[in-house]
Amino acid sequence: MRKTKNEELNRLSVPEFQASGKTPVVVVLDNVRSLHNVGSVFRTADAFRLEAIYLCGITGKPPDREIRKTALGATESVSWSYFETTRGAVEKLKSDSYRICAVEQTQGSCMLDAFLPDPGEKLGLVFGNEVKGVEQEIIDISDCVIEIPQLGTKHSLNISVSVGVVIWDIWIKMRRREAVNKQSESDGHCRIDSLFAVLLHLVTIRFVQHFEFAVYCIGEHFVVFEICFVVVKLYPGNRMLQCTHIKIRNGFKQIDVERKNISHLTFRWNFGVHVD
16 A cells, blocks of 8 residues: 555646536635634635635635645635625525525534435535634524534534534535435335334324335445434423434434424434445
């Protein structure tokens, strides 16, 4: 085993990059102070062929010598725009039908490993200031909040590291979902009646209005399960959704929602397993 030489990496030229298909993700930098962090985000955006970067507020913008040091030329390939306010950038993305996901630690956040982009959807990912994080004003108008699970004493990551972690995770999920769609289009997806019946038994039926389950086979050793159901059971009087549990294989997922004035919620997720 040897290191790959630069000329063996099949790197795109800038014109080839700009003409190529893009990952439907726009990164929004909410008042990021460090120019080195900005340059690193450009490099990550280039690596995964993101659509664009939106630079907001005090966030530095090209051309800048400090940004170029870490971007290594990615400011020439990655499309970017500057906005005086982060809200303006978010509103622009919303008008273009992007789903806005702030990356932050909040109550009710969705852990990154549980987050699944819907097929074909476009994402606007907001990353915040090194000290203050994403502004509460932006969290309030976001469609969801994604949190990176952490196990140590700090529960804090450098923003450029956070961008790399989140982009990689979402990119690989989008690729797998695309592979599932292509495979199902060519071979059709199979529904396994026996497993479907077991899952129906595991869900408390009287709480569920609609339930879908599908299994997609990719090659010989990879299977993706997709489940969707709508919970409509309410506590009498106070209109609070009742807790529902689902047990799948060796995993356990608990859904516990306590929101008033909600008639129903839809839950959808998928997961893959390797089969030896």
